[in-house]
Amino acid sequence: MKKRWLIPVFASFMIFTSPIVDAEAATTQELVATAKQYIGVSYVWGGTTTQGFDCSGFTQKVFADLGYQINRTSAAQYAQGTPVSKANLKVGDLVFFNTSGNGVSHVGIYIGNNQFINSSSSKGVSIASLDNSYWKSRYVGAKRIVDFSKAAPEVKPAAVDFSFYASREKVALRLAEGLGLDTSNTNSPFVDIKPTDSVAGAATALHQLKIFEGNEQGKFNPNSPITRAQMAKVLVVAFNLQPTGKAVQFHDVPQNHWAYDYITILAQHGITIGKGNGLYGPNDYVTLTQLETFLSRATNR
Template sequence: MKKRWLLPVFASLMLLASPFTNDAEAATNKELTTTAYKYIGVPYTWGGTTSNGFDCSGFTQKVFSDLGINLGRTTSTQYASGNAVSKSNLEVGDLVFFNTSGRGVSHVGIFVGNGQFVHASSSRGVTVSKLSESYWANRYLGAREIADFPAEQVAKKVEEVKSVAVDFSVYASRAEVANQLAKALNLDTSNTTSKFSDVKSSNKYAGAITALQKQGIFQGDENGKFNPNSPITRAEMAKVLVLAFDLKLQDNTLQFTDVKKGNWAYDYVNNLASNKVTLGLGNGAFGAKDNVTLTQLGAFIERAMN
């Protein structure tokens, strides 16, 4: 994907003379939401611009940067960018702005459809909220269209979808999960002789994989393979974390729309939620079939340890 640049607006004359909405080689709305959601759970940090911690405009700037769009750093700069959009015409990817300080624009998020926006909340970190919530509805200022994020092509062959390579600079492989868990649990990883047919002793994570298998935390598939270079879903991760940290179900009131009773992962996911290791995606769903990102992996392990 070629990089798409969005120049900041320095004067109202420039804004009137050449309003811009970048739609050249635009990412799809699915790519936009996937990119934004991968940071859910990252804590709020004043002045933060990385996955270690975001403030509101640092988060929006990072998401757009990941998609090749250069966005101004501050909330006020972002509010002066792009084209104004009415609340009734919001589309996925539009920036929504709020007056939370009583002194004008002071908070920004990204509209993700269904009346919701994802943002870096000072109290909850990166999360999803509803525009209709009284707090946000009473402080809503307006929205700006920065780029056009078209809907994905509806018809895709299954083979094409399966052939898309997983970006392991973003997502966690099963081997990486084993590596980080072994470190967190301080396991002995000196034994590199794995029972899994696809994990050779020369694999740099063989010791970690073997240690976790002996602890009963990781099991292979029906063919005796570990699949070290495959991603791991959030549902699978829930099971691994519960087993790894021997988590016990606490008083539980949190339920997820995509993990209902009868689902094999129901007990594991609810256990994880009851121990406050996860809050889900913030929209009522856990994202059971979504692949775990490296950011989420780090957050899961840190919360489970604490």
């Protein structure tokens, strides 16, 4: 997922608070699901991985999974965002506690119903209640860094049968495989792909090669279909195909069509022969069978 740096410029050792980020935020459901997947991970002082989290290492990891970079320590996270009263807490707000007697020393993520999820030294990643006497007496305050409540759930395209048509996720996975790309980097630049998504590594690798660049909102839209015109561009860029000069013309692809050059080059290399009757079908969705045919021809040309 596209990284969003929520840490403003540092001057000497002064930390300035950052504004709330709500554009392209993950939904509250995504936030809760992402946090809960780590329940049971042990507490490790200084820990920032699934081998063990301390409190702020856990909150930082959850936010990073959703594409947001926040400060490392609980005190530094308390310097971010906008203060929120206990009565106005929203899912995703960070809640802070004084467990050491020396100011802010613990942090968790509010998940609704007066509950928060945190990595505590006694239970590891677990859910606790703000009404619990221990936490209630040590509560310091809350900060809103990302307003997850303003995000709308992803709307998937209707009436597209992905057992027949190829999704953009499927294309990315198959293309990365066919090109033999290193997909170990899952820090996707796309705002709608989390590092934990199965397509994250492929999408990141393809973006680095400028094969997939996303839309104007920085989205990859993994659950959308891909048109034959879009597929032509992807294949030409992926396999670095160059024009051969061979005359090719499809009746439904005029020279002023945005994908004219890509479709022409694809046909010049014999990767597509069109749909018959001189038609290419630039706005038709790519089927799974067509995807495999395209890739086979491109890799064996």
